[in-house]
Amino acid sequence: MGKISKPKLKSKIDFIIRVAGEGGEGVMSCGELFAKAVARTSYHVFTFITYPTEMKGGYAMTQIRIRDITIYSMGSFVDCMVVFNQEAYDKSISSLKEGGILIYDPEFTKIDESGNFVKYPIPFSQISVDTIGRALGKNVVVLGILSHIYGLAHPGLEKLINDRYGSKGKKVVEGNIKALKAGADAAKTIGVTTIMDLSKSEPANEEYMFISGNQAVALGAIAAGCRFSAGYPLTPSTSIFETLSKFLPLVGGRTIQMEDEIAAISAVIGASFGGEKVITPTSGPGLQLMAEQMSLASMLELPIVIVDVQRGGPSTGLPTKTEQGDMKFAVYGSAGESPRIILAPTGVEDTFYQTIRAFNLAEKYQMPVILLTDQSIGYRKATVKMPDFNKIFMVDQFDRKTKVKIPNAEHIDLVQRQIPTEDELKNYKRYKNTKTGISPIARPGTPGGQYLATGLEHDEYGKTNQGPENHLMMSKKRFRKLEQVSLAFERNPMETYGDPHVQIGIMGWGSTEGAIREARYLAEAAGVKVRHIHPHTISPLPEQQISKFLHRLKHLILVEENLTGQFAHFIKAKFGVKPIEVHKCEGMPFTPDEIFNAIMKVARIADEDNITNI
Amino acid sequence: MGKISKPKLKSKIDFIIRVAGEGGEGVMSCGELFAKAVARTSYHVFTFITYPTEMKGGYAMTQIRIRDITIYSMGSFVDCMVVFNQEAYDKSISSLKEGGILIYDPEFTKIDESGNFVKYPIPFSQISVDTIGRALGKNVVVLGILSHIYGLAHPGLEKLINDRYGSKGKKVVEGNIKALKAGADAAKTIGVTTIMDLSKSEPANEEYMFISGNQAVALGAIAAGCRFSAGYPLTPSTSIFETLSKFLPLVGGRTIQMEDEIAAISAVIGASFGGEKVITPTSGPGLQLMAEQMSLASMLELPIVIVDVQRGGPSTGLPTKTEQGDMKFAVYGSAGESPRIILAPTGVEDTFYQTIRAFNLAEKYQMPVILLTDQSIGYRKATVKMPDFNKIFMVDQFDRKTKVKIPNAEHIDLVQRQIPTEDELKNYKRYKNTKTGISPIARPGTPGGQYLATGLEHDEYGKTNQGPENHLMMSKKRFRKLEQVSLAFERNPMETYGDPHVQIGIMGWGSTEGAIREARYLAEAAGVKVRHIHPHTISPLPEQQISKFLHRLKHLILVEENLTGQFAHFIKAKFGVKPIEVHKCEGMPFTPDEIFNAIMKVARIADEDNITNI
Amino acid sequence: MKIISQTFKTYKSAKIKPVWCPGCGDYGVLSALDKTFKTLEFKPEDIAIVSGIGCSGRFSHYFNSYSLHGTHGRALPTATGLKTVRPDLNVITIGGDGDGLSIGGGHIAHAARKNVDLTYIILDNNVYGMTKGQSSPTTPLDYKTKTAPYGVYEESLNPIAMFLAYNIGYIARTTSTDSKGMLSILTEAIQHKGFSMVYIMSPCVTYSVLPYAKLKEIVKPLPEEHDTSDKLSAFKYAYSDEHMYTGVFYKEEKTSLDERLKEVFNIAKISKTTSEIMAEFK
Amino acid sequence: MKIISQTFKTYKSAKIKPVWCPGCGDYGVLSALDKTFKTLEFKPEDIAIVSGIGCSGRFSHYFNSYSLHGTHGRALPTATGLKTVRPDLNVITIGGDGDGLSIGGGHIAHAARKNVDLTYIILDNNVYGMTKGQSSPTTPLDYKTKTAPYGVYEESLNPIAMFLAYNIGYIARTTSTDSKGMLSILTEAIQHKGFSMVYIMSPCVTYSVLPYAKLKEIVKPLPEEHDTSDKLSAFKYAYSDEHMYTGVFYKEEKTSLDERLKEVFNIAKISKTTSEIMAEFK
Numbered sequence A, B: 001m002g003k004i005s006k007p008k009l010k011s012k013i014d015f016i017i018r019v020a021g022e023g024g025e026g027v028m029s030c031g032e033l034f035a036k037a038v039a040r041t042s043y044h045v046f047t048f049i050t051y052p053t054e055m056k057g058g059y060a061m062t063q064i065r066i067r068d069i070t071i072y073s074m075g076s077f078v079d080c081m082v083v084f085n086q087e088a089y090d091k092s093i094s095s096l097k098e099g100g101i102l103i104y105d106p107e108f109t110k111i112d113e114s115g116n117f118v119k120y121p122i123p124f125s126q127i128s129v130d131t132i133g134r135a136l137g138k139n140v141v142v143l144g145i146l147s148h149i150y151g152l153a154h155p156g157l158e159k160l161i162n163d164r165y166g167s168k169g170k171k172v173v174e175g176n177i178k179a180l181k182a183g184a185d186a187a188k189t190i191g192v193t194t195i196m197d198l199s200k201s202e203p204a205n206e207e208y209m210f211i212s213g214n215q216a217v218a219l220g221a222i223a224a225g226c227r228f229s230a231g232y233p234l235t236p237s238t239s240i241f242e243t244l245s246k247f248l249p250l251v252g253g254r255t256i257q258m259e260d261e262i263a264a265i266s267a268v269i270g271a272s273f274g275g276e277k278v279i280t281p282t283s284g285p286g287l288q289l290m291a292e293q294m295s296l297a298s299m300l301e302l303p304i305v306i307v308d309v310q311r312g313g314p315s316t317g318l319p320t321k322t323e324q325g326d327m328k329f330a331v332y333g334s335a336g337e338s339p340r341i342i343l344a345p346t347g348v349e350d351t352f353y354q355t356i357r358a359f360n361l362a363e364k365y366q367m368p369v370i371l372l373t374d375q376s377i378g379y380r381k382a383t384v385k386m387p388d389f390n391k392i393f394m395v396d397q398f399d400r401k402t403k404v405k406i407p408n409a410e411h412i413d414l415v416q417r418q419i420p421t422e423d424e425l426k427n428y429k430r431y432k433n434t435k436t437g438i439s440p441i442a443r444p445g446t447p448g449g450q451y452l453a454t455g456l457e458h459d460e461y462g463k464t465n466q467g468p469e470n471h472l473m474m475s476k477k478r479f480r481k482l483e484q485v486s487l488a489f490e491r492n493p494m495e496t497y498g499d500p501h502v503q504i505g506i507m508g509w510g511s512t513e514g515a516i517r518e519a520r521y522l523a524e525a526a527g528v529k530v531r532h533i534h535p536h537t538i539s540p541l542p543e544q545q546i547s548k549f550l551h552r553l554k555h556l557i558l559v560e561e562n563l564t565g566q567f568a569h570f571i572k573a574k575f576g577v578k579p580i581e582v583h584k585c586e587g588m589p590f591t592p593d594e595i596f597n598a599i600m601k602v603a604r605i606a607d608e609d610n611i612t613n614i
Numbered sequence C, D: 001m002k003i004i005s006q007t008f009k010t011y012k013s014a015k016i017k018p019v020w021c022p023g024c025g026d027y028g029v030l031s032a033l034d035k036t037f038k039t040l041e042f043k044p045e046d047i048a049i050v051s052g053i054g055c056s057g058r059f060s061h062y063f064n065s066y067s068l069h070g071t072h073g074r075a076l077p078t079a080t081g082l083k084t085v086r087p088d089l090n091v092i093t094i095g096g097d098g099d100g101l102s103i104g105g106g107h108i109a110h111a112a113r114k115n116v117d118l119t120y121i122i123l124d125n126n127v128y129g130m131t132k133g134q135s136s137p138t139t140p141l142d143y144k145t146k147t148a149p150y151g152v153y154e155e156s157l158n159p160i161a162m163f164l165a166y167n168i169g170y171i172a173r174t175t176s177t178d179s180k181g182m183l184s185i186l187t188e189a190i191q192h193k194g195f196s197m198v199y200i201m202s203p204c205v206t207y208s209v210l211p212y213a214k215l216k217e218i219v220k221p222l223p224e225e226h227d228t229s230d231k232l233s234a235f236k237y238a239y240s241d242e243h244m245y246t247g248v249f250y251k252e253e254k255t256s257l258d259e260r261l262k263e264v265f266n267i268a269k270i271s272k273t274t275s276e277i278m279a280e281f282k
């Protein structure tokens, strides 16, 4: 957030490991256990997961990046790759670095022998059968191999195995521990090189969490004071509701699983009417079902937070894949004119703070806020700095002045819902046509605060009134709040990075931030400077800020993960620019390398421009 | 449609009558009976209705315009006004022309005696009581008064009364006929002037129907070959489904009322899969509930037609009022990227032909088509020329070449769904990645045509496939169809009117066409020339056509009935123009006068520009 | 709205007059509900009325309470959310036969499963009143409506049997003409712990599918011998071809959602702070 | 897909292998349905399978028929539209306990009212399988799931009682392990005129809320003396605390939607041309 100071750029350690195989083969658990073990060291860890929709079969992979400084993306090319089967090899091999390590099971995979990498054929399936009598343990065998390569101490891994499989009984745990050893032994026997010794690294700083983007939403909501969630399972958002279901009750909150998404958003509207901070998580298909109730919340002027963890579309589409395909729906997805706010977090840590911010905005401006993340953020796991709990500040319920700051690790404002004063209760106008459009909300149970919240057009008291002047006045009132939001957004620090004077600019939104950032570093290393803007607030946009960024720019590259260029459409509408649009519509996130290539292409054009200009 | 030849501009007869009162007082039936009677003459009739959401009480009015040439709008000022009560007087009086006629019941209405109009206090309520023992007949008393003023023959009116009240029994009919006479007699006795003698006018040309916009949709669907509709009542769309329910069975079709809008669109998707042409009518709140299934239809590539009769929003909003508030939702209302087509009819007759066109487009391009009308078109009644049934042409099911024309009274092409050839059935690819993106659809029951239609991303056969290349390929395939639509739209005749060389342009969409057209005539009469473009195809837009229109334009006025300027946003995004936006957000349609004023204001600015340019 | 002294005469809003047609059954229900609140001596600020869309959906407009008039068919899940976070409020949910049994029909079974402690009042007029006379799920077979001009081609629902099958803990039917019956049933229903269903036949006079006279003819109080804890007996009367029985069909005390959530989570014992929760992710 | 000769060996798709976990109950249902089609000698092109979303929702992928795999919970209204316009097709609708009873639960009563002539198969595994182990409306009270980590706090539904209350004309329950039972019930259900409901307990082995062993323990065939035309008896067995009864609970011949529409509209008599209809608006 904000213009950042020069990042620590040089890293001594930067490894990318991929474990690829079939869904259900333990690819996920192997990767996750490995990542968790590394996360307990002082290194940063970042994982990316993709798996098939099917219960069984299909290509699945976990990619783990380990670095000694902050990690922004899953990276481009892999240092060490484990493949469980032929399909995994075929689909993954092009991502392996020249000279990288390839570990495979020769029983299931034929490889191209001419490939320029270090090849280790290890029969992990057979090792598993030999050790525990079943092939099922091969994922832990592979974990053993990796522990050998990266020098991960076994006591830690064994504890993690115990945590994970403990509920399945002692026998299972013991079998897995045996498999772990068998894997490490096999690697040693074959003579696989140990690349580094993670066991020697410092233990993790106490102040880091290792969480997924979805968990970050749940934790952000809890930190923001949310005490109610109603939900309905929908990939890839489900773990948000699961995490809330586990933890909200511990802080005195409640979650209820509803019969569908319409019921879920209805329940949060009801609970918000009751005075609580509320959230409902979903993905595109569910968001569509919520459209009517989102308009209702706008009309009733009730704060609600909705999370859309975007997935590949349209329709059921690619449930477990990523896409930035719902932006236009989030922004325009209501019949009639109903104001709402859209925020797009850029990574796991940012998701935590943007979630808190979403609650602040919803409560302050009394409208729905949609948090637009995607599968690649939601399933990504990263080490995140623990916020300072001494730096959390409550904004008073009668305070109508405070300029609420964007939350970060050093400072978190928590907005409380504005309530009417004694005086206002004497002739209480729930929908008072104030200068800002914001009118205090009475909490049910408050004597004299009784009012009607109706989806019909209404007057200041809440009484229905469909006269022409009243409709115009109240429509304006509702949109005046959005103008206030706009103003607040303009006052925020600029969300730009890189040299502000160069002629090539790059713009993205949401989860592409890390890949763009690393691409910019790569470009800078290659002698091409670019400036980067990555607004967190998609609607309303901080227009002046963006105009300032665009000013004197010669080439604007606009990066997004969809087919039609939804953000580009939006930016063109507002600023009349003609960006070079870089889209990816394959269910997979951009790698830094792909964006770097786009930048270099544009740089060449820019060069030619300059030549012809001479 | 198309550039029209010089309209017959001068009219000798042009009257506007308004009957205003309380909902439930018979304002509607009085106006409707009068309009129907006039519609049987050779004059053109155009009605506009507004009434409250409430079952009882609130301001209601019918406005009837009678003219000897085509009528484009409800007009601006009223020649003859009947008010039933004080509220009606207060809300209506500013619309009465100077020197116009005011008829009121002095028992219920105090008027401003200084007003410059012909005042006729007539106690119609008391007359009703005296005649039939109840005040309920006052609407027919008023009809009697109007029959006196406009010289409407009673036998015709009596027949209409019989048609309307016949089912309530002979006594009711007789009472009403007495009330009719009593009204006419009272008017005569008081000496109300007879303005014209409609009874002397020629009987209506056999080739005209007198229908509402909603009826035009139902009839258009039937003419297009639609044989199935599933619906759920929703003001102001309900009469479409009611009309279909009455008439579809007579042509061998079927309608089913479903439990909600989600079920309704699901049923039409199922029926379309079964091979039928299908339609489901709704309004904004219902359209929102249909969002998920609209995406499904895009993904399954099934033709469906959806009608959104827009009403005031957001949420339940103003159910019986008009607004152009759903455009952005119609265009963008889906999560993920799913192509669809949006058409916006401009009036009652046009609605009939655009409905046929919607079916043609849906069937040809295999995607949802949304017909975007509004309350003001839906409830408006107008005389419409009967189409020539000898000029209906079927496009063959194997025909993949024919350029389908836009339907009009002289020529109607009916597209039949493309089916696979024998050859194609040998290795049937339902989603064959063709050049146009269009792939033939097998009708269930066809041997060898069996296929899977799934909302998951799929390959050409329909089998699910979530690989990156496949997703990109199929996304492109689906959008290639939209490119084809775009091309087809560009080939249509330009939808522009007025002098193509002047510097002031005006643009609108949907139901404002008539008011803009009349405003243009008024401006021309006042010496200000404007050109007018009114695209029927909102998405995709005929971009080249519009660019051509915008070329060398100095001032663009953009007219729409909403708060935020949805169409303007769209146009700015595509063409980088800065229009002067004229919005109305009051639940009522623009009058020609309001638009005329806007044009004149712009004309003055243009003048000043010229002066400073000297 | 002014602060009303605690010794109010009525809970009905003084400022808003109902928009119903003269003679509409809903008037009777309005005053019965008003009397019920008086009997129960609720404070107006502790009442929350959540209603759907329809003539009957307008109920939320007419009380001096906290009221939410949401969208068509969604009153029940909305009220469920409200009651979950605010067990201290008296939550009443109201809607019509279309709102409750057609578009909203899918929600009832789930509110019942949760046994959320609120009272749901359905006003059945056997028609869509607000949209002017289309078929509702309780319009009789063959009856002609605007959307079924050749006669309704669907069997009408048996709502009481459905509520029984949903295992709702309190189920009663009455009519809008029976003020005494309404008062006693509403009072009992609101006091019932958990989800309670009050089904009121409330004739529409404008589209009078089931006119007062006809209703009077077919209505009959449940016989004394009917045991309200006997579900099979309740089904038997719900399925009567001869009569439309009124009174309490079924009654059963069950743990309410609020109690269950308190119990299951045992909040007191495991309560944590936000930072403790985050620490679990280290 | 190739043209299959009419002497096909199987209706299952040769090209698409099920994605279910090994041991999943759904495999048994798949082959039972295949056998049923064989028994009924349907032509593959005359079969239309409409399914919802879930593991069970994948059924539409595995047949060499016309198939529609729509969205979560909407299989029934989709199939209703299809069957209304194509009474000549054999329409089978399939989905899970979540798809059918949670998000799609509101549609069943209305398909039943219409008595649309199709067979709806619900596969109950007492859990959300596809989304990996959340509570479904039939997960038992107190059972721990991913969305109810402290135990499910809702009563589970009684689907058979609900179907009875919806007045469905054919209602049967069976299990995915009982191939004979499935074959006989499916055959009868598909041949039944009007809406028929086949409820199959199909255990999930990955999130095994109701494992095979437990299921075997509680399942019991309906006793001989149960009269399938006696609704109260059917309710009694549906409410059994001891056993989960299987077999045909209820059977009743009723006019189907197709018959009613034909009858009510009496199409032959009043058929008109488009221009005749328009003439009515002159």
Ligand SMILES: Cc1ncc(C[n+]2csc(CCOP(=O)(O)OP(=O)(O)O)c2C)c(N)n1
Pocket (backbone or CB within 6 Å): B232, B233, B234, B235, B261, B285, B286, B289, B316, C053, C054, C055, C056, C057, C071, C072, C095, C096, C097, C098, C099, C100, C123, C125, C127, C128, C129, C130, C131, C136
């Ligand atoms: C999503 C949606 N669909 C349809 C409507 C239109 N609508 C308003 S009220 C109503 C039916 C009302 O019937 P009922 O619930 O029986 O109430 P009544 O008016 O008869 O009391 C309908 C269909 C709506 N408001 N919202």
Ligand SMILES: Cc1ncc(C[n+]2csc(CCOP(=O)(O)OP(=O)(O)O)c2C)c(N)n1
Pocket (backbone or CB within 6 Å): A232, A233, A234, A235, A261, A285, A286, A289, A316, D053, D054, D055, D056, D057, D071, D072, D095, D096, D097, D098, D099, D100, D123, D125, D127, D128, D129, D130, D131, D136
């Ligand atoms: C609108 C929508 N909401 C949620 C989902 C996610 N989802 C997919 S399957 C499923 C539940 C499946 O449970 P069930 O119907 O019991 O089928 P099973 O997998 O157990 O066979 C859910 C919630 C979805 N696809 N669409």
Ligand code: SF4
Pocket (backbone or CB within 6 Å): B055, C019, C020, C021, C023, C024, C025, C026, C055, C056, C125, C129, C130, C203, C204, C205, C206, C207
């Ligand atoms: S239409 Fe019927 S239900 Fe509605 S207010 Fe009038 S009488 Fe009552």
Ligand code: SF4
Pocket (backbone or CB within 6 Å): A055, D019, D020, D021, D023, D024, D025, D026, D055, D056, D125, D129, D130, D203, D204, D205, D206, D207
């Ligand atoms: S998760 Fe359960 S229901 Fe789904 S395929 Fe696996 S065993 Fe079957």
Ligand SMILES: [Mg+2]
Pocket (backbone or CB within 6 Å): C054, C096, C097, C098, C123, C124, C125, C126, C127, C128, C129, C136
């Ligand atoms: Mg009703």
Ligand SMILES: [Mg+2]
Pocket (backbone or CB within 6 Å): D054, D096, D097, D098, D123, D124, D125, D126, D127, D128, D129, D136
């Ligand atoms: Mg299930």
